[in-house]
Amino acid sequence: MELPIIEPFKIKMVENIYSSTKEQRENWIKDASFNLFNLKSEQVCIDLLTDSGTGAMSDKQWSAIMLGDESYAGASSYYKLKEAIKDITGFDFFLPTHQGRAAENVLFSVLVKEGDLVPGNSHFDTTKGHIEFRKATAVDCTIDDAADPISWHPFKGNVDIKKLENLLKTNPSEKISCILVTITNNTAGGQPVSMSNLREVRKLSLKYGVKLIIDSARFAENACFIKLREEGYADKEIRDIAREMFSYADGMTMSSKKDAIVNMGGFIGFRDEELFRQASTYNIIYEGFITYGGMSGRDMNALAQGLYEGTEFLYLKSRINQVAYLGSKLKEYGIPSLEPYGGHAIFIDAKRFLPHIPREEFPGQTLAIEIYTEGGVRGVEIGALMADRDPVTRQNRFPELEMVRLAIPRRVYTDNHMDYVAAVIRNVFERRNQIKKGIKINWEAPIMRHFTVRLEKL
Ligand SMILES: *Cc1c(COP(=O)(O)O)cnc(C)c1O
Secondary structure (H helix, E strand, O other): OOOOOOOOOOOOOOOOOOOOHHHOOOOHHHOOOOOOHHOOOHHOOEOOOOOOOOOOOHHHHHHHHHHOOOOOOOOOOHHHHHHHHHHHHHHOEEEEEEEEEHHHHHHHHHHHOOOOOOOOOOOOOOHHHHHHOOOOOOEEEEEEHHHOOOOOOOOOOOEEEHHHHHHHHOOOOOOOOOEEEEEEEEOOOEOOOHHHHHHHHHHHHHHOOOEEEEEOOOOHHHHHHHHHHHOOOOOHHHHHOOOHHHOOOOOEEEOOOOOOOOOEEEEEOOOHHHHHHHHHHHHHHHHHOOOOOOHHHHHHHHHHHHHHEEEEEHHHHHHHHHHHHHHHHHOOOOOOOOOOOOOOOOEEEEEHHOOOHHHHHHHHHHHHHHHHHOOOOOOEEEOOHHOOOOOOOOOOOOOOOEEEEEEEOOOOOOOHHHHHHHHHHHHHHHHHHHHOEEEEEEEEOOOHHHHOOOEEEO
């Protein structure tokens, strides 16, 4: 018989999981204004809020921490990280930052000005925040298939080349800050972008003289999907695929808290020394001197090691396999979720789960609250609440997809935990007709409201 795919690691240290009663959770979520970000971690049993910074570091990463060099300038940890980044991405120049949004802040301080357009494939929420904060506009050019929760497309994160070229053709290049391609496309459901799509986008970027930047948080998972799904890549190493992806870009922003499996960190990669020089000034103001930029030496060491571990095929295969395991369990129970399954998360389709709750009552958030109350599983709404209001009209935006994301931390939970999660959601699914009403907003911040919003049950 064919041998199963196993995790290429074993467990050396364990951490307690907290259990609670349904009654306790009902009180806690009420005290948290029905915002799952307000819960204490002890009030959560299985935490699938995010895969960001929640991964388990390896023994090699922890030992690299002991060798950290904390010199202010020119630390050996900086050079170690520089070498790893050059090796894995091919970029000659880089700046460390404390996390991914800090990398966006520094790079966009150079590239994005008021009135600009930033076309791309469903920009990440902080990315959009940084663009809109500068009074520029993020233009979504993702393929239409991405908005269809059931169509099977191997690369649903792709950029629609026609939409992109139309925008580039009808606007002066000075008005386009850059083209921003996010791999994998988190907002569209952790969906990958194909190599041939990246190549096409590169052609347009050269033709119209606009820089191409890759938002790279899950670049290794993207590379793994290319290896598994795209013709001509089955026999290629993940790192060769990654280098080819980055070869089409002028730069990258990275949240190291995802595929580099560290708890904190980020960086910017540059091909061009001039852009690196301009960004360095902002790095010094916002982050720290250019050889540490918001990171400790020890953390740069762990990151350098994590970049190698995160690009191991056996690890990536077992991870993508675990995500699909949860997806197929839910499917077995008849629970609607986004397909094909993403690289880091399962996205439950709240519109089909709670079709009787109107969009204005936020069915995604309503479902996330129910899943938490049922079994202490914390996911996150990716729908109208997160989409926030239009910056000009201030009206609520209602994106095509209304979802609850269950993001799986790297190397943290077992398949038994996934069985538990699936059972919790099944119980909610079986009583879905008793969930009669959604929620309403009591208070919201001017932008990025979902992090701090206060809600009330209707
Ligand atoms: C997480 C993430 C960011 C922001 O990174 P942080 O480290 O959370 O600041 C940006 N883009 C994408 C695609 C991400 O997943």
